Amino acid sequence: MRLLIKAAINSIFNHKARNAFLVLGISLGVALLVIVQILLASLQESNEQTIKDLHGDFDIVVGYQDSHKSLTKSEIDTIERIEGVEKISPFLYPYLNKEDKYDMWSEPTYIGFNNDELAYEYPFVSIKSGHFPKAEEALISPTYAKLNNLQIGSVIEMNFPPQGKREVTVSGISEEHEALTNMVILDFHWLQEVTLNDGITTALIIKLDDIKKKSDVVQELRELNQDFFIDNRLEIDNERNNIGGLGPFVKGLNIAIYLVSALILISTMRMSVQEKQKELATLRLLGFGKKHIMFLVLIETMIVGLVSLAVGIIIGILIPHLTLDVFLRLMDLPNTGIILPYQDILFSLGIFTVVIFLSSLIPSYIASLSPPLVVYRGVKNTQGITKRYFIFSLLYAVFITILFALNQWHWQSKFMYVINAVSFIALIFITIPLMFVLFEKGVSLLDRKLKVRAEALLATKNLLRQLSRNVQISTIFTLGVVISIIGMMVLTSVKANTIETIMDTYPNDLKLVSVGSEIEKGFPFSFYDLVSENPNIEAHFYTNEMLFESINLPLKQGTQNEVILAISGTDLQYSLDRNEVKKKDGINLEEELNPNGVMITENTSKKLGYHLGDVIEANFFENTDGVNKKEFIVEGIITNSKHMSDDYKIFTTKKNMEDMFQIHTLHSVEMNIVSDVAQQETMEDVQSLIQQPQFANTILYNRAEELNDLEEQLLQRFFILFLAVGLIIMFTIIGLMNSTASNIKERIQELSMLRVLGYTKKRLFSLLLLEGALLTGTVGIFAVGLSTISSYCLLESLNATTFPSMPLLLGSIIVLSPLIGMGAVLFPTLWATRQDVMKGLR
Amino acid sequence: MSVLSVRGLSKIYGQGQSQVKALNHIELEIEKGEFVAIMGTSGSGKSTLLNMISGLDTYDQGEVLISGENIKGYSDYELTRLRREKIGFIFQLFNLIPVLSVIENVTLPAMLTVENKKELEKKATDLLNLVGLGSYIQSKPNLLSGGQQQRVAIVRALINDPELILADEPTGSLDSKTSKAMMSILRNFCDELGHTLIVVTHDANVAAYANRVIFMHDGIICDTLNLKNSNLMDHEVVRIIASKIEELSL
Structure with a gap:
């Protein structure tokens, strides 16, 4: 037992550089686990303080x-x-x-x-x-x-x-x-x-x-x-959720950390096992059992894992102390001090330890499986895929594509879209080995028809060398690509949808609204007159409304034959002056509208089915028992309603509202600041105007502020997303560096042979860089495609109305994928090209 | 004209008292089509000489001329080009690329320069047929026996029509029967295709296939045995070579 532990420790010191990289990679993962827990807790505390200050501590x-x-x-x-x-x-x-x-x-x-x-x-x-x-x-x-x-x-x-x-x-x-x-x-x-x-x-x-x-x-x-x-106090819970909403992101980040840490530990330790196969085989020949070999590798992996854990905890606790201020300033929150959520941290670290243990089992089990004689004779370098795997992958791809097509064109089920998204993500990971094999076959095929450079041919063939190790590294990278694309697409779609909602709610720069409801008494019309005098403001008024039930609805609304609509008075002349109204001949001034004449927007016309000249039969109910019927004639369809909130509304003139319903007050005034230079000054004018006592029962909404709030919320989520992707890319680079260093060490004789055969240093350098590029580039392109489809499915399942295409992001990932691989193998490659040919041949 | 001229070649390893003269004023001329074996005890400098000739290692004094081209002062790039165009190598451990098929391994050095791929493949196939590997051209090296792998390595060394083939213990990993077959192939290539071959070996049976055997000891050429036009029986040649080696060992 003591001997095995000593052997494991010696083995770790024999591969100092590689194990140092491994410790660095995993400890940064652990550190990130701790950092996000501390930062999230501190952020929550700070947010809680802000909420309490704003809404009260109850x-x-x-x-x-x-x-x-x-x-x-x-x-x-x-x-x-x-x-x-x-x-x-x-x-x-x-x-x-x-x-x-x-x-x-x-x-x-x-x-x-x-x-x-x-x-x-x-x-x-x-x-x-x-x-x-x-x-x-x-x-x-x-x-x-x-x-x-x-x-x-x-x-x-x-x-x-x-x-x-x-x-x-x-x-x-x-x-x-x-x-x-x-x-x-x-x-x-x-x-x-x-x-x-x-x-x-x-x-x-x-x-x-x-x-x-x-x-x-x-x-x-x-x-x-x-x-x-x-x-x-749901409104406070909602504000808590703005920060609490980061929770799922942090959980997702944690899972990504567990997963990539496990993958990097497994792949690096497998490299170690591979390099020591002769040594392990000798031990087996000397009488060591499978159990002993497994135990030896397990101890080595556990030591590396636990050292990483300890280093990570220290870094993880130190960094928030140094960065909390910057972080909170970024999120526009006060600094209420560092909070150490011990329970959460311990829970995460507990899971991490289990992950380390389970990950350690895989390389140790693989090491114990190798029969001593086969191992002693040498390592089988080239691996392929089995026919069974090939058929399974192909059938799976065909099956989920059919499922997606059926859902897209027939079922359109939200739940099935989730299944589609998960299936496509799974397909990415399942088919990584297949991608390598197909790519290699493709290049070989191309080589038969055209002359492919020797480096390209050799590099593609080397993709299949140590296939399972390459697949693990590519899996880590693919995870980063998938998270980047799905995260960015979902967040961008959420952002676009929320902006759309804000723009619908606030179609103009400013909105002054009565504190009462639409049907209560509002504020005096004089406000509109006053703001209209300001040359920098383009204003639209909306009187208080009357609600009625439309009883001759041409188009059913869901299952309803009747729908509650509101009638409001507005400046229809604005649309008439701009020829943005389909109207009966002769109406050029809003005064020419009949006493029961109304206009509706093109959207409302399409939604409800009323057209020009149609009669809207309305049932007004002063109270629940009474019935008061009226008829409105649609005398105009407003074609450009960008400045209006037209949801379930019909419009008439201010005079008609006064005559029909004795409504003399305004519910809202929408304002656009038309001058770019006098924005601030105009804002101040409006704010001073509402200080007048007659406008006291109003609230002024500023669309820019609403959009700013949204930006801030999304910024936090993007920040965590970038953190996760950055970490995964770092893991990929560390994994690739380790893998390439190990691979080059194994192949040093072969690389020296290439030099002897006439390969210049430059060409050898190109070959190794190309190998790195292919490892990430091959899966990168494929992952981009399938992640985009998965994102589309997820957005469909979330009822999104905006599907961002994000060509810049997708293009950047496609371009960056091989570059990341090249960057990661750069240093081992430089080392390899500087090796003495003679030494290598020996 | 000599394919290889080595003039006053010296190589010293270490400094001061631990200085070792690996090569000491070596003079050597090898003509086109010659098959030369270099023999000697361990540490005699035979492999070092081969490495100097191929430009894989640097020397301290003297000159190496390959087809009249003096390689002294050549840059790494020029030496690489020289190896690619004028020298073929055969190693004890074959050094085949495991991920490439037999034909790809053979054509690999030529792929760096030759434009016509079809012609190159035809030439490789012809050579592989000559060494009896016609049915293995798409196989991976790990599926071949040691003798078959060394035959692939020989064909690879020949693919660029090099002026000089250098073989370092080419039969070191093979059994005696396979070794004989291998040397017959090399001998045939020299006789029929006019290749120049230098073999470093410690095996008298291998050296017996050469036209000339050079014996080295402590970094100098101490003896030469010319076997060209000799009427000696094979086993007599082997016995003479073996006795010379024995003398050197003593």
Whole structure:
């Protein structure tokens, strides 16, 4: 036993350079495992801090959206005792759904909060100046203060039915917040008392001790009272998911690391076994059993693997300490310090150790299998593929192609597209040996017809030498190609689809929207008049809408014969002036539209089936019982609707909206900044305009900001993708360097012979570079093709509407594939060409 | 005209007291079509001489002229070209390329220069037929016996019509029967095709096929046995050569 361990250690030191490369490669993989875990945890912590700062540090709100109901004392006690609930804070809406009863419509919304730590986390309790309200005090919004000309210390008379009016002092002004414009924050207990709501709690704010317990707590709350309204703060979860969404990428990266580390360990140790075959055969002749040989190689591989593990852990812990700041700055997040997720790291390293052990078994098992005499006689250098493998590969390729064709043209099943994608990826890996063989046959065939350079002929034949080792190196490289293409294509498609959605939602640069819904009262039309005066702005208004049911729909929408549409007033003259309307003769001005005349966009026409001159029969329902029918005549089809959000909408003039529905306010104004030079100045003009009190109930959306947010999110994912691909390419290079060095060492006599036969150093150099190029280039082209098809299938399964062609990426990979192989073999090749011919021949 | 002229060739390995004169003022002339065997004990300098002649190793003094071309001061590229165009090699371990077929191994040196591939293949096939390997042209070397592999190596050495063929212990890995067959082939090539052959060997039976046997000892040519036009029986030649070698060993 001791002798075997000593022999294994000696063997490692006998191949110092190769084992150093192997340790370097695997330890960088381990380091990356640790680095991504630490960086992800630190990133999550930093993101969590940002979320808490922005949305408040609480997790659930439970209760009612109705002041007629209240949580009971026992319910509150039970909630406080639920496993995972750290603390709670009550609040009270005294008049929610009691506005009619107490005539409170003209009053702001009153909310009572307890003066405790958790209440301060609630976005409504965001004090910009002053202090939390005590009894007979109120915290008001800046908008409310501006509207009523109030400041801290001002006394206002507020209505508290059924008790009547009370004087309240302004204790503070809240932060600017679109949801707070019409709210007044009061002391919880005083509000209970003054509104005769003793013991009433509308809802509870809950903070959990661990965010992972959220779904369990929500479940218990549901079981406690099915009537509860539970806000589990999905919007925050979504923001968490932006970072959490990196999780699957990191998991994918980890799997890639496990896989390529295993492959590189197996292939390098197989080289070692190959070189020691005579030595091992001698041991077998001396009476060592298969078990001993296996144990010897296993120890050697395990030592290399575990040393790599240790080195990797050290590098992995050191690097985040040096780079976290840069990383977070790249992601635009604050630095909240390094987090070491011990459990995750240990779990990953545990898996890695198992992978090392399992990978060690393969070369040791192969070493033990070689019969001593056969091994002693020499190594069989040329390997081929079996007929069975050839037929299987061919049948598999034909089968999955038929399956893909059937799905593409007949079934169009999303699930089958996933199967297609996986099948094509599997095909890439299954057929790597076949690719080598076919390439070699192709070149040989070509050589029969034309004169192929001797180096090319020899290099292609050498592809088949040590076939299984070459296949392993190529597999690592292929993995990189597959991940690059699928990752880039999916991310690019996601990006394109999201941009499409953003462009649909915000067809113009800026959008001012009323805080209320489309059918509620909006903001005055004067805003449109004001912005239209600015020469740098091209504006389009949309009035508040009326919803109706279209009852004569020409084209079914799914299974529905009726569909809810909205009618809105807009500046149809804009489209008329640009001749972008198919219309009845005689309509040149929007005033010439009939009182019930409408226009629809070409998209809507195609989707719903209404054409020019058609009548849209509409059923308006003031309330659920009533029926109020109207007819609209389609008097124009807008051919260019790039500036409009036209989903399930029909349009008429502002005047028609006033006449038909008495709608005088706007729901939104879309704006394009037409001047390139005065962008900032124009933005500031619009922002100052909305500071006017009459436009207080509006929110301004900036499309560029939305697109920037998207860019940032995708940047993180691209970053991890590049990290994974970079690592795999590095593994390929290390593997190839090791493999080529070993291969050249084995072939040094043969290479010297070529020199004797008249090969110049330059030609020998070309030959070895070509061998490296073929190893990655042959599979590169094939992998690019099949990965593109797999990406297409995956995107189909994800309902993507954009399928990026990415010629630059695919072309670059095709060009880079052989170059990576050449780069990797460069140093061993230089070494080989400088070897003494005489020594080599000996 | 001499195919090979070696004049005052010396090679010294090591420095100071550990200096070893591997070759010491060697003078040698070999005519076209001659079959010369170089014999000697281990360390006598026979293989070193062969390496100097082929330009595989450098020498310290003297001159080597191949077909009148003095190779002194030749660059690596020029020496490579010289080997490719004027010299054929045969080694003890055959040194065939395992991934190439028999015909590919044979045509490999010529592929670097010859343009007409069909002609080259025909020539290779003819030569392989001559050595009895016509039915193995598409086989891989590892499927051939040692004798067959050495015959492939001989044909490979001849494919470029070299002016000089250098063989270093060509029968060292073969049994005596196969060795005889191999030497007969080489002898025939010299007699019938006019090739010039230098064989380094320690086997008297191999040397007996030569026209001239050169004996080396401690880096000098100490004796020469001319067998051209000799009426001696083969076994007598072998006995004379063996006794000379024995003398050198003592």
